Amino acid sequence: MKIRNVETFPLLYRLPMPYGDANGMKRFRVCYLIRIEADSGAYGWGECVDSLETLHKDFHTKLIPYLIGQSVANRRQLIRSIKKQHPRAASAVSMALAEITASHAGLHVCDLWGGRFRDKVPVYASYQSYSENADWQKQSTQAVERAAAEGFQLFKVKIGGKSIHEDQEHISSIRNTLSSGMQLILDANQSYDTAAALGWRSFLENMPEVLWLEEPLQIKFTAEYGLLRQRMPVPLAGGENIEAAADFLPLFLQRALDYITPDPLHVTGIDEYLATLNMGRAFGIRVTPHTYDGALTRLYALYAQASLEPFSKMEPDAIEPVEWDAMDNPFTKLISIQPVNGEVVLPSGTGIGAEIDKEMLSFYQWDGSSYE
Ligand code: MG
Numbered sequence: 001m002k003i004r005n006v007e008t009f010p011l012l013y014r015l016p017m018p019y020g021d022a023n024g025m026k027r028f029r030v031c032y033l034i035r036i037e038a039d040s041g042a043y044g045w046g047e048c049v050d051s052l053e054t055l056h057k058d059f060h061t062k063l064i065p066y067l068i069g070q071s072v073a074n075r076r077q078l079i080r081s082i083k084k085q086h087p088r089a090a091s092a093v094s095m096a097l098a099e100i101t102a103s104h105a106g107l108h109v110c111d112l113w114g115g116r117f118r119d120k121v122p123v124y125a126s127y128q129s130y131s132e133n134a135d136w137q138k139q140s141t142q143a144v145e146r147a148a149a150e151g152f153q154l155f156k157v158k159i160g161g162k163s164i165h166e167d168q169e170h171i172s173s174i175r176n177t178l179s180s181g182m183q184l185i186l187d188a189n190q191s192y193d194t195a196a197a198l199g200w201r202s203f204l205e206n207m208p209e210v211l212w213l214e215e216p217l218q219i220k221f222t223a224e225y226g227l228l229r230q231r232m233p234v235p236l237a238g239g240e241n242i243e244a245a246a247d248f249l250p251l252f253l254q255r256a257l258d259y260i261t262p263d264p265l266h267v268t269g270i271d272e273y274l275a276t277l278n279m280g281r282a283f284g285i286r287v288t289p290h291t292y293d294g295a296l297t298r299l300y301a302l303y304a305q306a307s308l309e310p311f312s313k314m315e316p317d318a319i320e321p322v323e324w325d326a327m328d329n330p331f332t333k334l335i336s337i338q339p340v341n342g343e344v345v346l347p348s349g350t351g352i353g354a355e356i357d358k359e360m361l362s363f364y365q366w367d368g369s370s371y372e
Pocket of ligand 1: 215
């Protein structure tokens, strides 16, 4: 079975109301999808993230001419080669080829990976808490309240972009709205040094509802994470920008984190992503995906969580949650699955068991103009 055709779909949405985190304000959201078709008629979708200009140029000048005529079954060899040309593009190609292989065999992608342990996976509502409005704290708190009313149980909010005092005021205001059993994730986007991160210690001391503190430090400071982990009263998480399974090893070996947060778009290729999850299990460190960009990537992350062994014999049904972008972003709706009471019931069927909304592909098509 050989690759017959590759189509590309660069999508852009300019945000009417920018939002952001400690890294600054976002003024647009982008999405880059590909659809690979084999000569058997089977097809698969893939997704990647990078500048639309760079992706589009590389796909059309190098990657598509290389892929046409190649064997779908040689997925890992092809990914190895594409990785050298454009690592981010390799993620999209790996997803599309995995879907074609599964569809051709009449299987679901989870079956290719050895089958599911569960059909439901929890998700957390993920926010970019900052805006350019003076009342950002109030807006953020109200957004969490609305998601709680819709059934979400877990919420990620941002810290690290304002003074610690302002951020703690914000977290206290959200905490007051939570019902029993709801939990919070605080994400600092690598804003602090160890001394500043320890400024959160007393605040977090009696907050059992904090599920984890994410990336208080630059992720390269492995030893400092190890020290911080011994001194902080809440679990630590990180690693969303790490690009290879092996690059998580220092974090595992130094017992620097309680959770790793690999992103299927940053760890190059879906096979490498699965290897990362299994390494987490081998080292007894929990794995919770970062999936802020893209509905297809999130679907793959949900399937990977569904196919992952439980982390505990005591809680065989428990599984770490998947990130669910709760901000203004139409691309989260490219696939129609929605959480109910904070959980997603996973589609069955062959391939990925879901279709991409094609009307959205034409509505949001990037026209090639500059947007950054
Ligand atoms: Mg993060």
